Amino acid sequence: MKNIKILGTGCAKCKSTYDNVMKALNDLGMEANVEKVEDIMKIMEYNVLTTPVLMIDEVMKVKGRVADVNEIKEFLKN
Template structure:
């Protein structure tokens, strides 16, 4: 199962990224665990310098920006 993590402190961009991820997963019809990480210590521990950040299976694929639904779908299909 794919594990997707959205790291961010809860700002508007972080929320939008989380919504985009949920939409991409739904459109692709894949089984994925989508987790929202808002704990600042966990974000720092992950090495994130700019939020929001998107991790897929433990690998950072976007940081400091909000990929749209189509880009997220493309990242998930790689």
């Protein structure tokens, strides 16, 4: 099972990223551990300055923009 983290302080882009992750999982019929990391100190542990950040299995896939559903699906298939 994949582990997905969305790093962000709860802004609109962060929420859109979360929604797109959930839609991609639903479309693929997959389950994953999805975690929203909103604590600024925890986000800084990942050494990122721009959010949202999409991480899959501790690998940063997208930083500083909203990942679209089809892009997320491609990440999840690999």
